Amino acid sequence: MLMLTPTAIEAVRTITSAEGAPADVGLRITTSDDAETLQLAVVAGPAEGDQILTAEGSRIFMDEQTAAFLDDKILDTGLDADGQGSFVLGQQDQGATGS
Secondary structure (H helix, E strand, O other): OOEEOHHHHHHHHHHHOOOOOOOOOEEEEEEOOOOOOEEEEEEOOOOOOOEEEEEOOEEEEEOHHHHHHHOOEEEEEEEOOOOOEEEEEEEOOOOOOOO
8 A cells, every 4th residue: 555654644734734625635646647647636535436545634545546556655755856845656665674
Protein backbone atom coordinates (compact mmCIF):
# COMPACT_ATOMS: atom_id res chain seq x y z
CA MET A 1 0.00 0.00 0.00
CA LEU A 2 1.16 3.55 -0.69
CA MET A 3 3.04 4.96 2.28
CA LEU A 4 3.21 8.65 3.21
CA THR A 5 6.04 10.43 4.96
CA PRO A 6 5.16 12.81 7.82
CA THR A 7 5.81 15.80 5.54
CA ALA A 8 3.50 14.37 2.86
CA ILE A 9 0.78 13.79 5.45
CA GLU A 10 1.09 17.41 6.58
CA ALA A 11 1.05 18.68 2.98
CA VAL A 12 -2.11 16.72 2.14
CA ARG A 13 -3.79 17.93 5.34
CA THR A 14 -2.83 21.52 4.56
CA ILE A 15 -4.13 21.55 0.99
CA THR A 16 -7.38 19.77 1.88
CA SER A 17 -8.27 21.70 5.02
CA ALA A 18 -9.63 24.91 3.52
CA GLU A 19 -12.26 26.61 5.64
CA GLY A 20 -15.70 25.34 4.75
CA ALA A 21 -14.35 22.22 2.99
CA PRO A 22 -16.63 19.15 3.06
CA ALA A 23 -15.85 16.53 5.70
CA ASP A 24 -14.94 13.94 3.02
CA VAL A 25 -12.48 16.19 1.15
CA GLY A 26 -9.24 14.56 0.05
CA LEU A 27 -6.50 14.42 -2.53
CA ARG A 28 -7.39 12.21 -5.51
CA ILE A 29 -4.56 10.64 -7.48
CA THR A 30 -5.42 9.26 -10.91
CA THR A 31 -3.76 8.23 -14.13
CA SER A 32 -5.06 7.96 -17.65
CA ASP A 33 -1.98 6.52 -19.34
CA ASP A 34 -0.85 3.42 -17.42
CA ALA A 35 0.82 5.50 -14.69
CA GLU A 36 3.06 7.39 -17.09
CA THR A 37 1.58 10.59 -15.66
CA LEU A 38 -0.20 11.02 -12.35
CA GLN A 39 -2.78 13.74 -11.82
CA LEU A 40 -3.58 15.14 -8.39
CA ALA A 41 -6.72 17.06 -7.51
CA VAL A 42 -8.46 18.17 -4.34
CA VAL A 43 -11.95 16.66 -4.44
CA ALA A 44 -15.02 16.73 -2.20
CA GLY A 45 -15.01 12.95 -1.75
CA PRO A 46 -13.94 9.65 -3.28
CA ALA A 47 -15.31 8.39 -6.59
CA GLU A 48 -17.17 5.11 -6.65
CA GLY A 49 -14.67 2.25 -6.38
CA ASP A 50 -11.81 4.42 -5.09
CA GLN A 51 -9.46 3.06 -2.49
CA ILE A 52 -9.21 5.44 0.46
CA LEU A 53 -5.96 5.94 2.33
CA THR A 54 -6.18 7.85 5.60
CA ALA A 55 -3.22 8.90 7.70
CA GLU A 56 -3.35 11.30 10.65
CA GLY A 57 -6.20 13.35 9.23
CA SER A 58 -5.09 13.26 5.59
CA ARG A 59 -7.19 11.45 2.99
CA ILE A 60 -6.03 10.17 -0.39
CA PHE A 61 -8.34 8.61 -2.97
CA MET A 62 -7.06 6.35 -5.77
CA ASP A 63 -8.78 4.37 -8.49
CA GLU A 64 -7.85 0.69 -8.79
CA GLN A 65 -5.21 1.16 -11.51
CA THR A 66 -3.49 3.99 -9.65
CA ALA A 67 -3.58 2.13 -6.32
CA ALA A 68 -1.96 -0.91 -7.95
CA PHE A 69 0.82 1.24 -9.43
CA LEU A 70 1.45 3.05 -6.13
CA ASP A 71 1.28 -0.11 -4.00
CA ASP A 72 5.06 -0.28 -3.44
CA LYS A 73 5.72 3.48 -3.44
CA ILE A 74 6.20 6.15 -0.80
CA LEU A 75 4.85 9.68 -1.19
CA ASP A 76 7.06 12.48 0.10
CA THR A 77 7.45 16.20 -0.50
CA GLY A 78 10.39 18.12 -1.87
CA LEU A 79 11.46 21.17 -3.81
CA ASP A 80 11.71 21.20 -7.59
CA ALA A 81 14.51 22.93 -9.53
CA ASP A 82 12.68 26.27 -9.17
CA GLY A 83 12.33 25.92 -5.40
CA GLN A 84 8.61 25.14 -5.60
CA GLY A 85 7.13 22.54 -3.29
CA SER A 86 6.05 19.30 -4.94
CA PHE A 87 5.14 15.72 -4.21
CA VAL A 88 7.83 13.13 -4.87
CA LEU A 89 7.39 9.38 -5.33
CA GLY A 90 10.00 6.89 -4.23
CA GLN A 91 10.27 3.14 -4.00
CA GLN A 92 9.55 1.59 -0.61
CA ASP A 93 12.57 -0.21 0.81
CA GLN A 94 11.65 -3.88 0.72
CA GLY A 95 13.23 -5.81 3.56
CA ALA A 96 15.00 -2.78 5.03
CA THR A 97 16.25 -3.40 8.56
CA GLY A 98 16.42 0.23 9.67
CA SER A 99 19.48 2.25 10.58
